[in-house]
Amino acid sequence: MLFRHGLRILAVIVICFVCAHLYTSSNYHIDDLQTLLDQSVISKVDLAPQGGRNRKQTPGNSVLPGHEPPENLHEYPKPKNLKLKDYSLFFDGLESYSILGELIKGKYTTEKAKELFSTTDDFLFSKEYLENVLDIPQDVFESMKDSHHRYVFKHIPSLLRSKGVVTFGNLVRSDEAWSEYEGSSGYVLVGGGKYSWLSYLVIKQIRATGAQLPIELFIASEDEYEEKFCTHIAQEYNAQCNVFDKALAQSLLDRFKIGGYQYKMLALLSSKFENVLYMDSDNFPTKNMDYIFDSELYKQKQMILWPDAWARTTNPKFYDIAEHPVKQNKLRYSKYDIKQAGGEDHLEPLSKYTFANSWFHDFEGALPDPTSETGMFIINKTNHLRTLLLALYYNVFGPDFYYPILTQGSAGEGDKETFIAAATVMDEPWHQTKKQFLWTGYNSAATNKFESKALAHFDPVQSNMEPQPEKVDIVFMHLSYPKFFPDWLVDNHDLVYADSGEHIRMYEAINTNVGYDFDLRVLQLFTESICPNYYGEDGLAIDGETKLEMRKEYMGNYLSYIQADEEKNRERCEKVFIPHLKWLKGSTKTFI
Numbered sequence: 001m002l003f004r005h006g007l008r009i010l011a012v013i014v015i016c017f018v019c020a021h022l023y024t025s026s027n028y029h030i031d032d033l034q035t036l037l038d039q040s041v042i043s044k045v046d047l048a049p050q051g052g053r054n055r056k057q058t059p060g061n062s063v064l065p066g067h068e069p070p071e072n073l074h075e076y077p078k079p080k081n082l083k084l085k086d087y088s089l090f091f092d093g094l095e096s097y098s099i100l101g102e103l104i105k106g107k108y109t110t111e112k113a114k115e116l117f118s119t120t121d122d123f124l125f126s127k128e129y130l131e132n133v134l135d136i137p138q139d140v141f142e143s144m145k146d147s148h149h150r151y152v153f154k155h156i157p158s159l160l161r162s163k164g165v166v167t168f169g170n171l172v173r174s175d176e177a178w179s180e181y182e183g184s185s186g187y188v189l190v191g192g193g194k195y196s197w198l199s200y201l202v203i204k205q206i207r208a209t210g211a212q213l214p215i216e217l218f219i220a221s222e223d224e225y226e227e228k229f230c231t232h233i234a235q236e237y238n239a240q241c242n243v244f245d246k247a248l249a250q251s252l253l254d255r256f257k258i259g260g261y262q263y264k265m266l267a268l269l270s271s272k273f274e275n276v277l278y279m280d281s282d283n284f285p286t287k288n289m290d291y292i293f294d295s296e297l298y299k300q301k302q303m304i305l306w307p308d309a310w311a312r313t314t315n316p317k318f319y320d321i322a323e324h325p326v327k328q329n330k331l332r333y334s335k336y337d338i339k340q341a342g343g344e345d346h347l348e349p350l351s352k353y354t355f356a357n358s359w360f361h362d363f364e365g366a367l368p369d370p371t372s373e374t375g376m377f378i379i380n381k382t383n384h385l386r387t388l389l390l391a392l393y394y395n396v397f398g399p400d401f402y403y404p405i406l407t408q409g410s411a412g413e414g415d416k417e418t419f420i421a422a423a424t425v426m427d428e429p430w431h432q433t434k435k436q437f438l439w440t441g442y443n444s445a446a447t448n449k450f451e452s453k454a455l456a457h458f459d460p461v462q463s464n465m466e467p468q469p470e471k472v473d474i475v476f477m478h479l480s481y482p483k484f485f486p487d488w489l490v491d492n493h494d495l496v497y498a499d500s501g502e503h504i505r506m507y508e509a510i511n512t513n514v515g516y517d518f519d520l521r522v523l524q525l526f527t528e529s530i531c532p533n534y535y536g537e538d539g540l541a542i543d544g545e546t547k548l549e550m551r552k553e554y555m556g557n558y559l560s561y562i563q564a565d566e567e568k569n570r571e572r573c574e575k576v577f578i579p580h581l582k583w584l585k586g587s588t589k590t591f592i
Helices: 002-024 030-041 138-162 196-210 226-236 245-255 259-268 290-294 296-301 317-321 335-341 385-396 398-407 415-425 486-491 507-516 518-530 566-587
Strands: 185-190 216-221 239-243 276-277 283-285 303-305 372-380 438-443 448-459 474-477
Touching: 002 245, 138 317, 138 385, 138 398, 185 196, 185 259, 196 216, 196 226, 196 283, 216 226, 216 259, 226 239, 245 259, 259 385, 259 415, 259 566, 276 290, 276 566, 290 296, 296 303, 303 415, 317 398, 335 518, 372 415, 372 448, 372 474, 385 415, 398 415, 438 507, 448 507, 474 507, 486 566, 518 566
Parallel strands: 185 216, 185 276, 216 239
Antiparallel strands: 276 372, 283 474, 303 372, 438 448, 448 474
16 A cells, blocks of 8 residues: 555656656747646547548557547546637647748749649659649748648647547537537538528528428628528528627638638538538539438448549648658559550559559559549538548648649649548548539530530449449539629520520530429529519519519528629519520420
């Protein structure tokens, strides 16, 4: 007994000695002492996805001590201050991870990376080519590597172990609201200004598909909040406006110039859903997507993405910065390999290929080819907490550093690669839909060529089947060009040819797949929402759509973006939108 008592006294003396040493050291930081104390008193946390795999040592996981789950999940530490509740904790101290040196955006050795499809067979995206696109000074490379290392190995563990963060949001498991949050699912979009208009059309389409799960519309600032609109969509569509804190929004703008692409991270962070299906405001689901949250694929992976069209052009130095090595172990063949070999029958064994003679992103450890689309994705904010924390870092420092190094000026440079990059670095599971997508458009009578107007994305569950079905459902239509702004549609003659006055069906190619006239569906939602003259003096639709009432459907009653241009829209409606809707109804077919 005396021996055990003596050991306790000795342990206290040692801890006091170490603390005194830290305090007097020139390298001392208050976080060092906090980390030492936290390791001795806080239960170990592991947020590995349920049903996941045995995971090798990775940043943010078993490399760092203290990640085993407590037996009682309610033993997770409570936050030490209120900064978790207002989300400011997630941004505290991020300035200390700022990257020093000149910006690398647009700094190319000769020219930006080739903008080629992932199916191209006549260009070699070798390691040597990719690492010589951007001119990255050595001091900037070292600063990025140091910043990334400290964020992954110090900041993230501090949030998880010392600050009480257990999900990508402001709740802890001891909160009363946790029971409602845990397992919750819903749709998230970003609005504000004219994007509230686009998102409104998507919200209507979500409900038109029969989807029942709740919807959130993120509004980045109280200045863009419109009470009548938010009340209306809450009552009619079970869609709640999620208005971000004005003071914090201004602080993030001043400190990090947060805006644009980066609002996606804030929408995820402040969402009341644990499982989020995020969609851009121009991305229309074609069928009820509620099922995806209950699919075995999502239960296993907890993160589902969709592919883009483009060959990956990530700079190999990114993997050095992220301490995520790419091994010279080729995993798959590319179209380039097949062409060089003279056909599939003449391919060399995978082991014969090197970084010098093959596409770099076909090797073990690299991000997948093709690139990713983040106009929609599904993620669990608790199981993929580490992924989202690293994605937050990539987006805060994205425009000047991580967006360029991940894409090197090729197509779609922005936030779209940050999520899959973060999941890969953190070794958390993800699934990228196997069937790529369908360019959707029509053969133009004006230009005598195919005009692509949207990207049709496929069902991830069906496309993952072995063998893959001959018909895989289209589940999203990303209406990028044109977006459904009234001036865009009219000025660019997207609905009616300028010379002949003939009407156009932009999306007819998908109708058999989705089972209804998609052009008609979208134009109906659009016209009933933007045209005051679509309604008669009795307030009902003039074409017999008796369920439509102007007081509910016309967005000039609710959105300043529509109200401000009402007279111009009335003219556009009379000349283009209402006649086009009538033509679509008169020419529609039955699709089965």
